[in-house]
Amino acid sequence: MSRIEACFQGRVGGFDLDVAFTAPETGVTALxxxxxxxxxxxxRCIAGLERLRYGHFSLSADAVWQDNxxxxxxxxxxxxxxxxxxxxxxxxSVMGNLCFGMRRSKNRxxxxxxxxxxxxxxxxxxxxxxxxxxxxxQRVAIGRALLSQPRxxxxxxxxxxxxxxxxxxxxxxxxxxxxxxSIPVIYVSHDISEVERLADRLVLxxxxxVVAAGPIATLLSKPDLPFARRPDAAVxxxxxxxxxxxIYGLTRLTAAGTDFLVPGCAGEVGSCRRLRIAAGDxxxxxxxxxxxxxxxxxxxxxxxRLPGDDHQVGVLLGLGRAGEGVHLIARISKKSWEVLALDVxxxxxxxxxxxxxxxxxxx
Amino acid sequence: xxxxxxxxxxxATISTLVLLVLGTPLAWWLANSRHWVKEVVATVVxxxxxxxxxxxGFYLLVAMSPEGVLSxxxxxxxxxxxxxSFSGLVVGSVIYSLPFVVNPIxxxxxxxxxxxxxxxxxxxxxxxxxxxTVALPLASPGLLTGAILGFAHTVGEFGVVLMIGGSxxxxxxVLSIAxxxxxxxxxxxxxxxxxxxxxxxxxxxxxxxxxxxxxLRRHMR
Numbered sequence: 001m002s003r004i005e006a007c008f009q010g011r012v013g014g015f016d017l018d019v020a021f022t023a024p025e026t027g028v029t030a031l032x033x034x035x036x037x038x039x040x041x042x043x044r045c046i047a048g049l050e051r052l053r054y055g056h057f058s059l060s061a062d063a064v065w066q067d068n069x070x071x072x073x074x075x076x077x078x079x080x081x082x083x084x085x086x087x088x089x090x091x092x093s094v095m096g097n098l099c100f101g102m103r104r105s106k107n108r109x110x111x112x113x114x115x116x117x118x119x120x121x122x123x124x125x126x127x128x129x130x131x132x133x134x135x136x137x138q139r140v141a142i143g144r145a146l147l148s149q150p151r152x153x154x155x156x157x158x159x160x161x162x163x164x165x166x167x168x169x170x171x172x173x174x175x176x177x178x179x180x181x182s183i184p185v186i187y188v189s190h191d192i193s194e195v196e197r198l199a200d201r202l203v204l205x206x207x208x209x210v211v212a213a214g215p216i217a218t219l220l221s222k223p224d225l226p227f228a229r230r231p232d233a234a235v236x237x238x239x240x241x242x243x244x245x246x247i248y249g250l251t252r253l254t255a256a257g258t259d260f261l262v263p264g265c266a267g268e269v270g271s272c273r274r275l276r277i278a279a280g281d282x283x284x285x286x287x288x289x290x291x292x293x294x295x296x297x298x299x300x301x302x303x304x305r306l307p308g309d310d311h312q313v314g315v316l317l318g319l320g321r322a323g324e325g326v327h328l329i330a331r332i333s334k335k336s337w338e339v340l341a342l343d344v345x346x347x348x349x350x351x352x353x354x355x356x357x358x359x360x361x362x363x
Numbered sequence: 364x365x366x367x368x369x370x371x372x373x374x375a376t377i378s379t380l381v382l383l384v385l386g387t388p389l390a391w392w393l394a395n396s397r398h399w400v401k402e403v404v405a406t407v408v409x410x411x412x413x414x415x416x417x418x419x420g421f422y423l424l425v426a427m428s429p430e431g432v433l434s435x436x437x438x439x440x441x442x443x444x445x446x447x448s449f450s451g452l453v454v455g456s457v458i459y460s461l462p463f464v465v466n467p468i469x470x471x472x473x474x475x476x477x478x479x480x481x482x483x484x485x486x487x488x489x490x491x492x493x494x495x496t497v498a499l500p501l502a503s504p505g506l507l508t509g510a511i512l513g514f515a516h517t518v519g520e521f522g523v524v525l526m527i528g529g530s531x532x533x534x535x536x537v538l539s540i541a542x543x544x545x546x547x548x549x550x551x552x553x554x555x556x557x558x559x560x561x562x563x564x565x566x567x568x569x570x571x572x573x574x575x576x577x578x579l580r581r582h583m584r
Contacts, residue, residue: 074484081485091500101486
């Protein structure tokens, strides 16, 4: 299977950028890291807006955009770029903005009506771009990028310039986009909650280097990465809907041999949903609790103790009898750790108080 | 009096068109280039702002005289000497009014920044395409200001015209020169009327410019 290959080296501002990563041909790959670590520069390099000392980028074997001396100019790279600020053209209407890239592209794979529908733009078409709210502007910008018929969508913190309200307004659209799009997306962000909701893969960056890369579910619970140690650590689990219990109004989902029960109907049997379980919502027992109101009591083993703050510890669990299943993180007090005499390898039962369903399903 | 006004408007219109055609690419280059030469060019463009018109006129006259460098070059191409001709006045006006046209356009290009051009290029627009469909429309308030200033400044110019054009009726005798002539020959009435026309014209130009620019900017925001 062909995949996206990116490699860029050169001096940017005050530091040396030296990154190489690959991404699959579908799904959302998040470039994640603190502000100023070079994420945006990478995106600009991919789009051909910036040129570093060395660069290689190929979308697939037959689509090499940059290599050694070869450099495809920006306007000939089929990318859609969503900037941090919507950057709509003020001299044309919403319609004019949407059609700008479409008119200049030969393909018609992404239909105008579909995009307008997906992003809820119908009532905005005749408006001047000047009068739109922040969320509306960003939606138009996303639509404009999609209609240029890209083979790769680049998004540079599309939510960061928005207030909380507009963010909540636009996130569902992005999640729908994730499900509806067959083109790959590279999404730059420094907000882990966005990444947890939208990304399939994560490239973790720091000061111009790639620290780690892989599926989001794996990286979030990796003990040597900062994610698992955060006070608000969480894991995401991509699970399949297995059964709908109409009597109790519960959906049973399964992932790697473990069952999860969530209230409400989570979707068609066989469809995929992403579960998010916060470390603070997981408590541990040494023996199987027999009388408890908690629906999800999951057997597993302690895989590692994660450094926490003074009085708390994080516990990395592997579900299943031998800890071979999906990972879970529990945040418990230091006292509990000692009273329960927990250690690596201990068999435990995790009580999960809350499971959040994000709207992202996997293809 | 009619031919004087007609000639003046003709000179200003042609000069303004030439200024827009030459000034816009120049302004674009000045706004976007990072080459050190750009500051030198910008200084040369700005020179007419501070030079006494007579100094500029003197150099132009020397260059345009039948023995001048410019005439020599043009002569090889079969063009008659420019001094004391309408074409000569256009050349002089263009040079003299250049900063009044280039600076507002350059400022407008700089104000819209590189982002719109980057957006256009990620939307498949070639640089030339983006220049005409994005950069120019965005800079339209600046273009308008430049055109009006260039026109008005050409109408009002005096020193350069006097030096290189003289006062040949129907050829180089424009409004500002005519007023001087009438004063010198003590035709105060005509001088009054022409000066009044000039005053009213200047007032209207500045008013129109302010109103139009405001409207364009409101449209953009």
